[in-house]
Amino acid sequence: MKLALLSDIHANLQAFDACVAHARAVGAERFALLGDLVGYGADPAAVLAGVMQLAEKGAIVLKGNHDEMAVTPEGAGKTLGGSTADWTHAQLDPAQRAYLAALPLTHHEGATLLVHASAEDPARWRYVDDERSANASLDAAAALPDVRYVFGGHVHFQTLFYRGTGRGLMRFAPTAGVPIPMPRHRQWVATIGSVGQPRDGDPRAMYAMFDSAAAQLTFHRVAYDHATAAAAIRRAGLPEYFATRLEDGR
């Protein structure tokens, strides 16, 4: 089955729509949204409406730290990440807030564990950004039966961690569009990148497609109308930084 993995949409409607359309065009049979649906971006209500529609048709939806902040902005603090939480909270109706509040932190199905950040204590939102943290996430996930694949978001970069002939995990920088063989007898940790706020210098949206039958993961980059997304942020009166960020992909 082809499972489209989208994470860190961050209320970027243009990027979200572009990735969903791309995934459908390349044969996605199911969607998994790995959290941070909102925050930073200018269209939380519209994105959430789209997410809820996908969920009705069987999409897996997880909670991210920004979703939690949007529900309870008073707990977010005065950080950069929390700076749009109040505004986001105000844009959502009570049903949408209740939906976010009820989202699960992880989803375990067959050989796959999905999580927003790290499988190691998911509610603490640890970053999986090096071999050690990937290993910790994998160790925690391996406590569940049969888990071979841990897919997450949170870090806004596309990276694959795998085991070579040595003991520790190794890091691999994927090339967009190339299906990577990931046989089941090995263990894999992937961060699939961010749909709505790429930070690697390339403004194109990121997502990944996992083909469980072929045991292949393909990282994708999708060009979208980032100028409109940035304009929406400016129009909403959100900090300019979040608009330029989309234009620069940083």
Added chain:
Amino acid sequence: MKLLEPGAELDGFVIDDCLHAGGMAHIYRVHYAAGPRDPGFALAMKIPRMTAGDGAENIVSFEVEHQILQVLTGPHVPRFVAAGDLDKIPYLVMEYVEGETLQHWLDQPGRPDAPTLARLGDAMARAVHSLHKQNVCHLDLKPANVLVRADGSAVLLDFGLSCHAHYPDLLAEELRKAIGSPAWIAPEQVVGVRGDPRSDIFAIGVMLYELATGELPFGEPATPGGLRQRLWMDPVPPRKRRADLPEWLQEVILRCLEPVADKRYPSASHLAFDLAHPDQVKVTERGRKTEGTGFWTHFKRWVRAAGLSYQPSPVPVQQIEQVPIIMVAVPHLDVSDATLYSLRQAVARSLGTRPGARLACVTVISPGQTSSTESEKGETQVHRWHLSRLQQWAQPLDLNDHQTSYHVLESGDVAGALLAYAHGNQVNMVIMGAATHGLQMQRFVATVPIKVAMEASCTVILVKQSLPFEHLAAVAA
């Protein structure tokens, strides 16, 4: 796994006979059990040895070969057919290629002559270049893994230690160590760098050395210290072991064997070019010497090698693109100064942005120009005249960092000759004049540049003539 008997069946394949029973794998000739699924070529099945005593690396090698073989294409690799599940019985079924491995030439009494060596080396370099263009480095090239077909082309076998730039390298590990066959691996592989296409060029050098002299340049080291020798040691010059070996061939072999990858051929297509054009190889001290490198030089390099670390190279395709072979077609009939000037400018611009690029200057003359009956029009004299004309044309170019060669082709079909040359030498870019036979004619007949541009498989730059001082003449008039 125990040896399978002829007639045994496995996953729809019938075993015919065992071709090879080695330490890593058994190889059988097989055919489909059900008749109609004839693929149109003979099949071989490779079953890795994976009993309790066999190392985990056998299994990883099997996985690597499976992943890489199924995405490789072209005439220089066996076609992939099927694979068995690692959880059940792992096997690979691929095209059975008819031919002799390089080992065949090593087993012959007497050593091959220089033209045979050049032909074998050229075939290997072409096969390796085709692999590099697909972003794969072989990393375990040795005589047993190179098969030569009856038509002289080479097919590479055994991708168990190979590296695909777009896949995670399953053979890598955090504490790097040498992976490969000790006699043939490159210095950077010794310190654990995997994925540099120039490692394969080093291995070709070892095989050419072996074919030429009957001896291995660095022996068959059994210890890590012995393996590290190639980081600092120059091999004994082949000409010391075989006096009749031409200097140009030693130049080529020793350039492949340079300890520092940057000093080797930057791509296998450059190596193939030299092997196909011995007269154009620039022979240096490296090619002439018949005595080994002295103790003190080696000692100094040994000290340096102790702290040596190799940088991982960029992805093979990127690396190859940085060092293209550029061909310029220089006309000699009815050609204006403006055309020659503009061509030179275009070449200078193209070379300027590609430091490692190689330049081939080509001109096509008609067969009628050389005639055996008139002595002063004899072939060599006409060729020499055209060669020196090409050299004069190239004189103003700064060719310090660019290997350059000059070629006179004889053909009645100019476009055909240029296309054949570009294709045969794996040229990456052709530069030629846009209107060598007059713009007026182009509306009615496919002129030479149009034909070349349409049919070439590489980039073609058509240069329009422009002479800055023409405008001055216009002002004066």
